[in-house]
Amino acid sequence: MTGGANGIGRALSLRFAKEGAKFIAVSDVDEANGKAVADEIEKDRAGFFPCDVSQEAQVNNLVESVNRAAGQVDIFCSNAGIAVAGGPVHAEHRVLPDQLGQDGPAAIAARRVHGDGLLDWVGLGRQGLEARIVDILKTFPDWHMEILEIADAGDVVVVRCKVSGTHLGVGTMSMNNMPPGSQPTGKRFEVTHMHWHKLRDGVIVEHYANRDDLGMLRQLGLVPPDTQK
């Protein structure tokens, strides 16, 4: 349990113990509270393992240490993290740029769409979709999608949202009509989007969007302002 010293990670560790887990490896950068959580659990059924999850070598070492101490890891609960109020990205769930990677939210978001449906339909592989999300977050580190309204009609879910971000990085893919390679303008935009999703078995199989891309490009200064008022 990374981030097991406090909050949700602490609660999960204690609950797994209560539900009969053989061994709980409580891991965190906060050694004092992490040890305290391990001590709360029955002796020999928990231990504290220091690890800073932003350091890949430490994560590898964590897995090896736990394997040595307690046998193979059955469940790796990647909970450690920091909450950023109001962003960077907030859709159904929040995505933190520093949590990107194979098991980061971009990968998780990509796994939510149906392999045989949406991905084929838009011509993106699962990895392609993940790469696109990563590219957006590198271009706009504070990318934020605030859901204003959701309409649910059976297998169709329509979302009206306010989308904003500050243009601080260079995108390598075409995104919302912004040409790849555009130099960072440092400007912030805020526009609205409508997203229409068709679901099957709980995953998205079709997606249509109406986005104010022109508004975004104008606010970023990449398209001249509308002078014909």
Ligand SMILES: NC(=O)c1ccc[n+]([C@@H]2O[C@H](COP(=O)([O-])OP(=O)(O)OC[C@H]3O[C@@H](n4cnc5c(N)ncnc54)[C@H](O)[C@@H]3O)[C@@H](O)[C@H]2O)c1
């Ligand atoms: N609380 C919420 O409402 C909420 C909502 C959505 C997502 N989350 C996410 O759930 C996770 C846990 O949230 P929480 O409310 O329990 O937070 P918390 O701050 O109470 O606990 C987070 C724990 O992670 C540890 N941690 C932080 N950076 C670390 C690092 N680099 N390496 C190892 N440990 C590290 C901290 O020391 C702390 O013990 C976070 O990723 C948070 O962003 C929380």
